[in-house]
Amino acid sequence: MEDRRTVVIVGGVAGGASAAARLRRLSDSMDIIILERSGYVSFANCGLPYHLSSTIADRGDLLLQTPESLRERFRLDVRVRNEVKSINLEEQTLFVKNLNTGHEYTQRYDALILSPGAAPIVPPIDGAQRGLVLRDIEDLDRMVSELLTARSVVVVGGGFIGLEAAENLKEAGLDVTLVELGDQLLAPLDPEMAKPLERELRRHGVNVELGHSVTAIDQGSARLDDGRVVAADVVVFAIGVRPDGRLAADAGLAIGPRAGIVVDARQRTSDPHVWAVGDAVEKVDMPDGSPTLTPLANIANRQGRRAADDIAGRASKVLASQGTAIVKVFGLNAATTGWNEKRLRAAGREFLAIHTHPNDHAAYYPGATTLAIKMLIDPVDGSILGAQAVGADGVDKRIDVIATAMRAGLNAPDLIDLELAYAPPFGSAKDPINQLGYIAENRLSGLSDSADWSEVHELTEQGWQVLDVRTMEEFAEGSIPGATNVPVDEMRAHLEELRDQRWIVYCMVGQRAHVAARLLQEHGIKAKNLDGGWSTWISAPLSARTLQPTR
Numbered sequence: 001m002e003d004r005r006t007v008v009i010v011g012g013v014a015g016g017a018s019a020a021a022r023l024r025r026l027s028d029s030m031d032i033i034i035l036e037r038s039g040y041v042s043f044a045n046c047g048l049p050y051h052l053s054s055t056i057a058d059r060g061d062l063l064l065q066t067p068e069s070l071r072e073r074f075r076l077d078v079r080v081r082n083e084v085k086s087i088n089l090e091e092q093t094l095f096v097k098n099l100n101t102g103h104e105y106t107q108r109y110d111a112l113i114l115s116p117g118a119a120p121i122v123p124p125i126d127g128a129q130r131g132l133v134l135r136d137i138e139d140l141d142r143m144v145s146e147l148l149t150a151r152s153v154v155v156v157g158g159g160f161i162g163l164e165a166a167e168n169l170k171e172a173g174l175d176v177t178l179v180e181l182g183d184q185l186l187a188p189l190d191p192e193m194a195k196p197l198e199r200e201l202r203r204h205g206v207n208v209e210l211g212h213s214v215t216a217i218d219q220g221s222a223r224l225d226d227g228r229v230v231a232a233d234v235v236v237f238a239i240g241v242r243p244d245g246r247l248a249a250d251a252g253l254a255i256g257p258r259a260g261i262v263v264d265a266r267q268r269t270s271d272p273h274v275w276a277v278g279d280a281v282e283k284v285d286m287p288d289g290s291p292t293l294t295p296l297a298n299i300a301n302r303q304g305r306r307a308a309d310d311i312a313g314r315a316s317k318v319l320a321s322q323g324t325a326i327v328k329v330f331g332l333n334a335a336t337t338g339w340n341e342k343r344l345r346a347a348g349r350e351f352l353a354i355h356t357h358p359n360d361h362a363a364y365y366p367g368a369t370t371l372a373i374k375m376l377i378d379p380v381d382g383s384i385l386g387a388q389a390v391g392a393d394g395v396d397k398r399i400d401v402i403a404t405a406m407r408a409g410l411n412a413p414d415l416i417d418l419e420l421a422y423a424p425p426f427g428s429a430k431d432p433i434n435q436l437g438y439i440a441e442n443r444l445s446g447l448s449d450s451a452d453w454s455e456v457h458e459l460t461e462q463g464w465q466v467l468d469v470r471t472m473e474e475f476a477e478g479s480i481p482g483a484t485n486v487p488v489d490e491m492r493a494h495l496e497e498l499r500d501q502r503w504i505v506y507c508m509v510g511q512r513a514h515v516a517a518r519l520l521q522e523h524g525i526k527a528k529n530l531d532g533g534w535s536t537w538i539s540a541p542l543s544a545r546t547l548q549p550t551r
């Protein structure tokens with residue numbers, strides 16, 4: 001059926017380009033115009049950091065489409081270097097400036113899709129104009145050109161983009177200092193899960209400054225809040241992004257509490273002729289339905305498709321956002337989905353935390369590495385509230401399975417019955433995901449009691465004793481202060497000595513301690529398994545670990 005409407009899309013990258021392509025596949029008669037301020041469309045912003053190290057050596061590989069290729073395949077009218085200055089909702093027009101020629105014009109629309117993205121935050125400090133950000137191809141070109149003569153770089157911000165920038169700049173041979181105001185890297189992770197990333201950066205020679213900020217930038221240096229001056233031929237700001245809602249706000253479209261454009265599940269804004277998608281809009285947070293910002297490519301693409309569907313008259317709905325994300329930091333990967341413990345505590349939600357440290361694949365098959373996984377579940381109904389994983393291998397698979405389980409509404413014990421692909425090079429017959437289900441079931445049913453690393457101090461003050469059930473050799477290499485060592489295989493011989501006490505039992509990861517704690521419980525002795533064992537304890541923040549390890 002002929003549809004002669006003119007659809008104009010502001011922003012031609014993740015959300016905008018997805019919407020345009022989907023619209024064309026749904027209707028060959030609409031006029032579809034993309035207005036893009038930068039000189040490029042449909043480029044791979046997620047790939048930008050990897051060009052800094054030449055991991056993606058050819059800059060051209062980042063340009064997924066060009067205006068010409070989009071015209072040829074999809075008959076799209078793509079106008080790069082065309083900036084939309086304002087929207088007139090009543091007249092359904094845009095005021096546009098061609099940045100190449102200076103020509104200004106009015107563009108009419110029947111339907112408008114806004115996908116202007118999010119702008120990197122630049123801190124209001126002396127010399128901030130010397131700092132660089134990484135959002136688009138022009139930013140990348142600027143950075144590459146400045147790096148030609150640089151030897152030292154300060155990256156401000158230890159989030160996803162900061163970590164990727166630090167890694168790739170180090171790989172490019174520069175002296176890199178990463179400055180993060182918080183006391184941990186990668187805030188979406190809980191502190192004990194983020195610790196391995198800090199170690200990995202330091203192991204590769206990145207100077208990590210936690211709990212500090214950059215207060216001024218001079219030629220060749222950056223000043224920290226404690227007065228120290230760090231060499232910095234280049235400073236990169238990666239302290240977060242804010243939704244680019246200016247056009248929408250100026251036009252009078254509804255803006256939400258998180259400063260993003262308000263949309264419904266079909267991506268409709270407060271005006272019936274305007275849709276908005278991507279980083280600029282507020283999403284629905286899956287755990288509690290509250291407004292959230294999830295500046296991630298997957299959801300921008302999904303929303304672009306859904307907005308196109310709605311404009312074309314197809315019923316469709318964008319589901320809530322889980323915030324599933326992943327990052328590589330040298331030899332480690334870290335991923336997350338749903339809420340973390342910090343967020344749950346802030347919201348006053350009850351939860352059970354499960355820490356495990358399984359092998360990514362069968363230990364007897366060469367190359368097995370240890371994963372750290374944390375899953376947070378509702379203590380009553382067992383629903384999965386969030387998960388985090390860190391390790392060299394298999395992180396993406398486990399977080400993606402948990403994210404899928406959450407979306408499908410599976411509860412933690414249901415993970416037991418997920419039949420996952422297994423052969424020794426890939427996993428274990430009892431996959432880490434199944435193990436999480438076993439632990440959850442034991443905990444929820446009351447079969448096993450546990451203690452979190454953050455509770456150890458309080459419990460010992462209440463008179464609980466700490467029991468290390470690892471081998472004497474493992475115990476000698478470091479243990480929780482005051483712990484008694486009885487290896488799990490010798491416990492039956494020592495039951496009488498252990499009677500009359502309450503025990504926090506731990507081993508390396510929690511598995512042997514589970515056996516030991518069950519044995520004690522079977523003999524009427526109170527026991528809690530230290531969740532995640534020594535491996536989790538040793539990664540917990542020193543400040544929170546009021547009991548210090550012996551070495």
Ligand SMILES: Cc1cc2nc3c(=O)[nH]c(=O)nc-3n(C[C@H](O)[C@H](O)[C@H](O)COP(=O)(O)OP(=O)(O)OC[C@H]3O[C@@H](n4cnc5c(N)ncnc54)[C@H](O)[C@@H]3O)c2cc1C
Nearest residue numbers: 011013014015037046083084116117278279295296297300
């Ligand atoms: C360095 C980097 C790495 C990233 N890595 C990942 C990753 O690994 N995984 C992940 O999920 N996400 C990643 N992201 C985030 C992801 O790229 C964004 O979530 C996604 O691109 C958002 O899509 P969008 O369409 O909302 O905005 P964008 O893709 O940013 O596109 C917005 C476009 O709108 C244009 N525009 C804005 N205002 C106007 C105007 N007035 N007139 C005309 N044009 C305008 C801008 O020039 C811009 O090109 C990364 C982002 C960056 C910058």
